[in-house]
Amino acid sequence: MSPAHILVVDDNEKACEMLAYLLTRRDYQVTTNTRPIEALKWMRRPGNIPDLILLDIVMPAMDGYEFVRQLRADPTVAHVPVIMLTARGHADDKVAGFEAGADDYLVKPINAAELDLRIRALLARSRAAMPARPASEATVLTVFSLRGGVGTTSVAVNLAVALATLWNIQVPLVDLALKKGHCAWMLNLTPRYTISDLVESKESTVDSEIVENLLLTHGSGVKLLAAPMSPVDAELITPAVLDRTWPHLLTGYPFLVVDAGSDLSELTLIALERAHTVLLMLAPEMLAVKSAFDALQVFDRLGFNRDRIVPVLNTLFPRHGLTPQNVEKALGRPVGTVIPYERTSFVQAINSGRPLIITDPKAPASLAIATLAHKLSAAEMESEEIANPSQLLSMVQKLSQTS
Numbered sequence: 001m002s003p004a005h006i007l008v009v010d011d012n013e014k015a016c017e018m019l020a021y022l023l024t025r026r027d028y029q030v031t032t033n034t035r036p037i038e039a040l041k042w043m044r045r046p047g048n049i050p051d052l053i054l055l056d057i058v059m060p061a062m063d064g065y066e067f068v069r070q071l072r073a074d075p076t077v078a079h080v081p082v083i084m085l086t087a088r089g090h091a092d093d094k095v096a097g098f099e100a101g102a103d104d105y106l107v108k109p110i111n112a113a114e115l116d117l118r119i120r121a122l123l124a125r126s127r128a129a130m131p132a133r134p135a136s137e138a139t140v141l142t143v144f145s146l147r148g149g150v151g152t153t154s155v156a157v158n159l160a161v162a163l164a165t166l167w168n169i170q171v172p173l174v175d176l177a178l179k180k181g182h183c184a185w186m187l188n189l190t191p192r193y194t195i196s197d198l199v200e201s202k203e204s205t206v207d208s209e210i211v212e213n214l215l216l217t218h219g220s221g222v223k224l225l226a227a228p229m230s231p232v233d234a235e236l237i238t239p240a241v242l243d244r245t246w247p248h249l250l251t252g253y254p255f256l257v258v259d260a261g262s263d264l265s266e267l268t269l270i271a272l273e274r275a276h277t278v279l280l281m282l283a284p285e286m287l288a289v290k291s292a293f294d295a296l297q298v299f300d301r302l303g304f305n306r307d308r309i310v311p312v313l314n315t316l317f318p319r320h321g322l323t324p325q326n327v328e329k330a331l332g333r334p335v336g337t338v339i340p341y342e343r344t345s346f347v348q349a350i351n352s353g354r355p356l357i358i359t360d361p362k363a364p365a366s367l368a369i370a371t372l373a374h375k376l377s378a379a380e381m382e383s384e385e386i387a388n389p390s391q392l393l394s395m396v397q398k399l400s401q402t403s
């Protein structure tokens with residue numbers, strides 16, 4: 001078994017260093033963070049969820065009690081066990097800690113052997129209590145642009161259809177471009193239910209069955225969580241509303257595609273933070289490149305790993321666009337995929353409500369999106385037994401052999 005990963009949250013840098021020293025000597029993998037708010041955000045990113053948290057109580061920006069409260073309210077990390085560490089040994093403090101949701105409590109100065117014992121006991125308890133989790137959670141692919149109008153929805157929809165078609169699987173698509181809600185239109189689905197239907201719920205997460213009933217099923221295998229019917233209702237969709245469905249979407253399927261639109265709202269930031277890959281859309285014109293550059297700077301400031309961001313250059317115009325080389329130079333990093341210009345077929349696809357990848361899978365733009373979908377999913381799906389490889393899969397495989 002890999003070593004348990006422990007997150008230490010303490011505003012005192014020296015205390016963090018001391019605990020990291022004690023714990024690494026006992027073969028734990030340790031991450032420290034002196035800023036609780038940042039630590040909560042960091043934890044929500046893929047691959048960062050720790051096995052256990054050691055938490056100081058008195059911290060300036062957010063105290064340990066509030067930290068645990070927020071942790072327990074977030075379904076993606078609510079299960080992580082917490083040991084509170086404090087200089088205060090009063091019974092009232094302990095009660096407050098347990099009430100907030102801590103699992104154990106240790107008074108400083110810390111004795112290394114006792115700390116190790118408590119950690120082992122708590123890890124054993126939490127492993128035993130953990131519901132059987134699927135071997136892997138969905139790979140989240142978030143499509144985003146700061147510019148708008150550069151093909152974000154076209155790519156999100158066609159990418160979801162491509163994944164479903166390539167592997168004969170169901171792929172949830174979440175429309176978080178809340179004020180536009182174009183995904184349902186592009187798939188010709190009547191939004192009988194939308195994410196708005198979760199606004200009234202009092203639960204922090206809802207049953208899988210309820211989520212399944214809200215998803216609109218497309219013939220390709222895509223299952224859409226549609227945006228609100230009216231842009232006015234977008235304001236009611238808070239992160240808590242999204243989180244009523246998120247755990248189910250994450251554990252029920254191998255991939256989850258999000259159309260994150262072109263706003264940097266709290267909700268899109270969550271979809272970006274939780275993404276394994278962010279497809280950053282841009283067109284070959286200066287304003288789109290500037291917006292993509294600005295987005296990359298924001299991602300840098302938020303501490304996103306650069307490898308997670310794939311710039312996708314969508315050739316929106318037949319002539320006079322910047323070359324991919326010039327775009328790369330201006331961005332300061334390579335473009336992951338170029339989607340060719342389609343004179344009429346994208347517009348026809350929108351007007352007919354039938355995604356391009358279905359109406360014309362051999363169109364250059366379809367092949368570019370299918371190849372991208374394959375690149376993002378092949379490693380995960382290769383281990384699966386594919387009884388009847390889809391035509392799209394054979395086509396993409398042939399293409400990759402010849403290129």
Ligand SMILES: Nc1ncnc2c1ncn2[C@@H]1O[C@H](COP(=O)(O)OP(=O)(O)OP(=O)(O)O)[C@@H](O)[C@H]1O
Nearest residue numbers: 148149150151152153154315316340341342346347
């Ligand atoms: N490769 C392409 N070639 C030609 N036209 C394209 C291409 N990609 C997208 N389009 C067209 O660009 C327009 C905008 O596409 P889309 O709605 O997907 O963009 P968006 O970024 O989601 O826009 P919004 O900001 O409004 O949500 C559509 O009319 C679509 O047909």
Ligand SMILES: [Mg+2]
Nearest residue numbers: 152153177182
């Ligand atoms: Mg859109």
